Amino acid sequence: MANYRFDHLIIGNSTAAIGAIEAIRSRDLASSIGIVAAETEHAYSRPLITYYMCGKVAENNVFYRPADFYKEANVKCMLGVKAESVSTQDQTVSLSTGEMIGYDKLLLAAGGAPIAPPIPGIERPGVFFMNTLEDARRAKGWLSHMKRAVVVGAGLTGLKTAEALVEMGQEVMVVELADRVLATTLDRVASKIVRRVFIDHGVDVITEAQVLSFNGYEESNDLWTVTISTGESIACDTAFVTIGIRPRTELVRDTPIKTAIGILVDRHMRTNVENVYAAGDIAEAYDPLIGGTRLVPILPNAYIGGRVAGLNMSGVNAEYNLGMSVNSVNFFGLPVMSAGFAAQEEGDDFRVLTRLDGSNYRKIVIRDGKLVGFILTGNINGAGLMTGIMRAGIEVTGLEERLLNGNIGLIDLPRDVVRERIHGTGRNWI
Amino acid sequence: MVRIRAVPEVCIGCGLCRVWCKVEHSESKNIYKAFKPNAPETVSCVELEEAGCESFALQCRHCEEPLCVYGCITGAMTKDPTTGIVSVDRSRCVGCWTCVLMCPNGAVKPDTRHGRAVTKCDLCRERGFPSCVEHCPNDALILEDAE
Numbered sequence: 001m002a003n004y005r006f007d008h009l010i011i012g013n014s015t016a017a018i019g020a021i022e023a024i025r026s027r028d029l030a031s032s033i034g035i036v037a038a039e040t041e042h043a044y045s046r047p048l049i050t051y052y053m054c055g056k057v058a059e060n061n062v063f064y065r066p067a068d069f070y071k072e073a074n075v076k077c078m079l080g081v082k083a084e085s086v087s088t089q090d091q092t093v094s095l096s097t098g099e100m101i102g103y104d105k106l107l108l109a110a111g112g113a114p115i116a117p118p119i120p121g122i123e124r125p126g127v128f129f130m131n132t133l134e135d136a137r138r139a140k141g142w143l144s145h146m147k148r149a150v151v152v153g154a155g156l157t158g159l160k161t162a163e164a165l166v167e168m169g170q171e172v173m174v175v176e177l178a179d180r181v182l183a184t185t186l187d188r189v190a191s192k193i194v195r196r197v198f199i200d201h202g203v204d205v206i207t208e209a210q211v212l213s214f215n216g217y218e219e220s221n222d223l224w225t226v227t228i229s230t231g232e233s234i235a236c237d238t239a240f241v242t243i244g245i246r247p248r249t250e251l252v253r254d255t256p257i258k259t260a261i262g263i264l265v266d267r268h269m270r271t272n273v274e275n276v277y278a279a280g281d282i283a284e285a286y287d288p289l290i291g292g293t294r295l296v297p298i299l300p301n302a303y304i305g306g307r308v309a310g311l312n313m314s315g316v317n318a319e320y321n322l323g324m325s326v327n328s329v330n331f332f333g334l335p336v337m338s339a340g341f342a343a344q345e346e347g348d349d350f351r352v353l354t355r356l357d358g359s360n361y362r363k364i365v366i367r368d369g370k371l372v373g374f375i376l377t378g379n380i381n382g383a384g385l386m387t388g389i390m391r392a393g394i395e396v397t398g399l400e401e402r403l404l405n406g407n408i409g410l411i412d413l414p415r416d417v418v419r420e421r422i423h424g425t426g427r428n429w430i
Numbered sequence: 431m432v433r434i435r436a437v438p439e440v441c442i443g444c445g446l447c448r449v450w451c452k453v454e455h456s457e458s459k460n461i462y463k464a465f466k467p468n469a470p471e472t473v474s475c476v477e478l479e480e481a482g483c484e485s486f487a488l489q490c491r492h493c494e495e496p497l498c499v500y501g502c503i504t505g506a507m508t509k510d511p512t513t514g515i516v517s518v519d520r521s522r523c524v525g526c527w528t529c530v531l532m533c534p535n536g537a538v539k540p541d542t543r544h545g546r547a548v549t550k551c552d553l554c555r556e557r558g559f560p561s562c563v564e565h566c567p568n569d570a571l572i573l574e575d576a577e
Contacts, residue, residue, distance in 0.1 A: 051524055326528075326531055327531075339531070383536075384532060
C-alpha cells in the first residue's frame with residue numbers, strides 16, 4: 001500500500017519539473033502535486049553553476065524560482081530522497097526512505113547524470129564533474145588554493161567551465177576527443193572562431209586527444225598530473241570531467257517503459273505506458289526537423305517539454321512541436337548561437353550558405369526551400385526571427401541574402417505570417 | 431491582456447515611436463537632453479520595420495506562450511500571471527541571449543548599454559501609459575487591453 005498518493009507525482013526538481021508544475025497550476029489549483037528529488041536544493045538553474053563557481057552569480061541568484069515557489073504552488077516536496085523504482089502496474093514509486101508513493105499521473109524528469117568514463121584515477125581528490133550545484137560548490141572551495149586545471153571535454157559545459165576557470169585566474173587546458181570544440185553544435189569554421197577566443201584568453205586547447213589517467217601524489221592521493229593520449233603528462237591540481245550526460249534511465253529499469261538512449265516519449269510527452277510522462281534531459285522527444293525522436297539536453301526544451309507534459313497531465317491536449325536544438329551561449333563576450341542542422345555540410349538535400357568576416361560568422365542551412373539550421377557568431381542580428389522562421393517552416397527562397405546579412409525583418413515574411421504575428425496572441429506555439 | 435498592436439495600414443514610418451521609446455528609456459527621460467552628444471546611451475525597445483512604402487512598428491507581443499520566458503536560463507524573464515506582462519529582471523540576466531534566440535518576432539534584443547542584459551518592451555510601466563502609443567501621430571500604434 002502506498003503511504004501517500006498524488007494526482008501528479010514528479011521525479012526531479014529542475015527545469016522540466018518547474019515547467020510541468022507551472023502548466024498544471026495554470027489549469028487548476030486543487031490537484032495534489034508531489035516532487036521527489038535526490039538533490040536537497042531548491043530548484044536551481046543548471047547552466048548557472050559555472051557562473052556561480054567563478055563568482056559572477058551569487059548563490060541566491062542561482063535559484064531558478066523564488067524560495068517560496070513550492071509553497072505558493074502548493075507542492076509537497078520530498079528533497080534529498082531518491083526514487084528507487086517505479087511500478088507501472090500499481091502506479092507507485094518506491095523511495096530511498098522505504099516509503100511508497102502512489103500516483104495518478106507520473107512525470108519522469110530526473111535529468112541526466114554526468115558520464116564518468118573508466119579512466120584510472122577519476123575518483124581522486126581534485127577531479128570534479130560539473131553537473132550539480134554541489135559539484136560547483138565543492139570545486140569552488142577546492143580551487144581557492146589551486147592554480148592549474150584541465151577540462152576534459154569541450155562541449156558547452158566544458159567550455160563554460162573553462163571560461164569560469166579563466167575568470168578565477170586559473171591556468172586552463174582543455175582536452176577534447178573530437179577534432180574540434182563544440183563538435184555537436186558547431187561546424188568547423190564556427191568551432192575555430194570559438195577556439196581562437198579561448199586561445200586568446202590563455203587557454204590551451206588540445207583536440208583529438210583523450211585522457212588516459214589521472215595521476216596522484218602517493219602520500220595524499222590528490223591529483224598531480226593528467227596523462228593524455230599524445231603521450232604527454234600535464235601537471236595540474238584540478239580536473240573537470242565534462243564529456244556529456246546520460247539520461248538516468250535506470251529509474252525505469254524493470255518496467256515496460258520503452259527507452260532508447262533516453263526514455264521515449266510521443267508528441268504529448270507520454271511514454272508507452274499509460275499515465276507516465278517524461279521530459280527534460282531524461283527524455284528522448286520528438287524533433288520536428290529530423291521527424292523522429294532524439295536527445296536534445298538543453299534548458300529551453302526541458303522547460304517546454306515539461307510544460308507540454310504538465311498540460312497533458314491536466315487533461316489539455318498539447319503537442320510538443322518545438323523540440324529542435326537551439327543554443328545560445330556567450331564566451332568571453334562573443335555570442336555564439338546555433339539551431340537545427342547547424343553543423344550540416346552542403347550536400348544531399350541541404351543547401352548551405354555562409355558569410356565570414358573576422359569573428360562574425362553566419363551560416364544558413366536550407367532544405368526544400370526552408371530554413372532548417374543556422375549558426376551565428378558575433379553578428380547575431382535577426383537570430384530570434386530566424387528561429388521563428390525555422391520553427392514555423394516558412395519558405396525562405398529569395399531571403400537568403402537578408403538572412404546572411406542579418407538585416408531580416410518580420411516585414412520580409414509572407415503577409416499572412418506578418419498579420420498573424422501582429423494580431424495573434426502568441427498562443428499557438430504550444 | 432495588455433499589449434501594443436501595430437496598424438500597418440496607417441503607419442507612415444516616421445519613427446517617432448523609436449524616438450519616444452528611447453526618451454522613456456534614457457536616464458533623463460527628457461527629449462531635449464536624451465539625444466545630446468554627451469548624453470548616456472539609450473535604447474529603443476520598438477523596431478520600425480520598413481519595406482518599400484510599407485511600414486509598421488513592432489515590439490514584444492507579451493505572448494500567451496512566451497518562448498523567451500521558457501528559454502530563460504536564469505529565471506530573469508517572467509510573465510506576470512495576472513497582467514500577462516513579460517518582463518526581465520536585469521539584475522538576474524547573465525547575457526546568454528537565449529531569449530533573443532527564442533523570440534520568434536525578434537522583439538528581445540541585447541542591451542547595447544550593458545552587454546549583460548536584454549531589452550524589450552516593458553509597456554512603459556514606470557510612466558503609466560506607453561509613450562510610443564501616445565506619441566504616434568497617426569494612430570498606427572494602439573494599446574490593446576482585452577481579456
